[in-house]
Amino acid sequence: MVTITLDKIGKQYNTDWIFSDLSCDISPDNPTAILGSNGSGKSTLLQVILSAIIPTLGEVRYQREGVIVAPENAFRLMAISAPYIELIEEFTLEEMINFHRRLKPFYQNHTAIEVTKICKLEKSLNKPIRNFSSGMKQRVKLALAILSETPVLLLDEPTSNLDHAGIEWYNELITKYYENRTVIVSSNSIAHEFSFCNQQINLEDYKGIPVTDPSLLLF
Secondary structure: OEEEEEEEEEEEEOOEEEEEEEEEEEOOOOOEEEEOOOOOOHHHHHHHHHOOOOOOEEEEEEEEOOEEEOHHHHHHHEEEEOOOOOOOOOOEHHHHHHHHHHHOOEHHHOOHHHHHHHHOOHHHOOOEHHHOOHHHHHHHHHHHHHHEOOOEEEEEOOOOOOOHHHHHHHHHHHHHHOOOOEEEEEEOOOHHHOOOOOEEEEHHHHOOOOOOOHHHHHO
């Protein structure tokens, strides 16, 4: 099990602070929703947690079973689904799944055929990804992340491009696979995306110049 500690982190672009003075512990006991409107910094915070972006101030710490994990190795613990992460369009669905499972093995060692059944895309096993609808692609992205046997799961706007049936499918899948994992969901306050989360980070509460560095107030 993994605990992620955000210790007074802030991220600045040019002269604008996207968020500042944000502290929080995220653990398997506290699945967490990052909430805010479009452009509020949700995806930026998620990438800071992923260690893909370095915070301007503060520190992100990772512990697995009480052992410190270096930030540069944190990605090995994580699976992510996000609008900005693309599938390989030239691959068929079967090739995409088999490529992914070499990098991130699946729970119960699911085969490509089993994953397509879970996605309810059995008839598209040999279809190139480029011919998928946006909703089909979103199912694949979510399944690859949620089914990955990783202790940390990051989901950015998970129900985007999903219809009503797709939203029900997502809720069934995440309910089955979120327990005993550190789960973080970024959402535009769409309740069905994070109904299982018992902790929330509202980015509107972390705007402005950081108070952790009073000298910044001179600028």
